[in-house]
Amino acid sequence: MTGHRVETVLLASRHADHPAPARSITRACREALDAPYSVGLTLAADAALAQRASLAADGPLAERGEALQINLGEGPCIQALRRHAPVFATDLDDPEVTRSWPVFAAQARAHGIRSVFTVPVVNGPGTAGQTGLVLSLYGDRPGRLSDADLETARAHAHAAELLLLSTLTPEEDEAAWGLLLPVDAVIHQATGMISYRHGLSTDQAVALLRAHAHLCDVDLTDLSFSVVHHGLRLPELAGPPSPENSGP
Template identity: 35%
Template sequence: MESLTRNDGRGADLAQPFVDALPVHGASVSTLGTLLGTGTVSATDQQAARIDELQFDLGEGPCWDAMLAAAPVLEPDIRNSPGRVWPAFSEAIRSENIGAIFAFPLVVGPLHLGAVDLYCSTPQGLSAADTQRSEALSAVVGRLVLRRALAQLDQPESLDPNDPFFRRTLHQATGMVLAQLNIPPDDARLVIQAHAFATSRPVQAVAEDILARRLDFSVSDSSTGGPHD
């Protein structure tokens, strides 16, 4: 956890801390859906990356369910007694050295970004403490993944972060979003920036719409995290 919180996510190995902290054999971090696209951000090994690849290609599996429901999907014996039905994915992993899969969502406010997949080569469960630890790590990784994606964007020329008016507008809009979603200020700012990215608009324009109450994040679509106009 400390190694994650010390950096901004760029160039960091986001998957390895899960293996270091939990009784699992491998881990992967992936983005899913339209906001950041679908792909593996970080994986500890080829097997972890393979689990991601199968789910991307088939459009089903624990990572999709975890992201869409914003809740963990725990499969301690996925090959012999799966708790959910994934016809294509279950068939695909029969030839893989996988006994258990645990998927945790990457969520920042209303934004469903992707998921973390943890696997074990033999059937086994996660304790309540391990599940809580996984959720805490996933919360940190979700923020880092979003920050990394936003940092790679070119900032519009019309937006000057040193402009006092812009800073004041963004600060006020951040306050409204954190009140709407009951999330920390840093997460509220990320939500605003991510919405600007998703809609190809300047951050200042989005902030102004929030202040004018043309955008409201308090009730949003569960799959995209989009606000109501």
């Protein structure tokens, strides 16, 4: 066993018996960093975060940063999953840095987020349906991530993956939704209902839900709750007129 692997196992073991291990290791990561970053931890079953659970957020910027990426369907976390590599957004005011996700950057800046650094731990052979764990650092000022803080983030990301894997049972599917769905189950329920109502694919249903959330400036989870539990129906997609509304 390599030194890095030993370090990962030891780090994970310190949090294994915690009632909320993801939250515990996220907080530990934040405390171990040299710079004052907020830390978020996300599990995704696809690179678009259409199926995702936000496992933990520690610090004043992390919860909003995590929510913005799932609400908008764009951001450095998603880019990191697609690239299978870290994304270092050193300055959200720099259009060269944010050109792949300008809407996220603008809204993140409005909430005081000025830099984001994401460290993915991707499982699988590179297929679109693979599971990925992403640890994200949110800063309130621009600037590069130090080598020491990068290593700290990587160590805690791999330890979080080990904790997740040790929690699963053979009966659960590979994306661990049996364990994690209670966090964001209502989003997946709303996606299914919209897919059925509009005759859309799951990806199209997620896009419609996100578009409506963005248009109405509401959180995706709150909107999904209204769809599932309050019978909210999103505006119908443009299409051919219904017989009663068509002309002679």
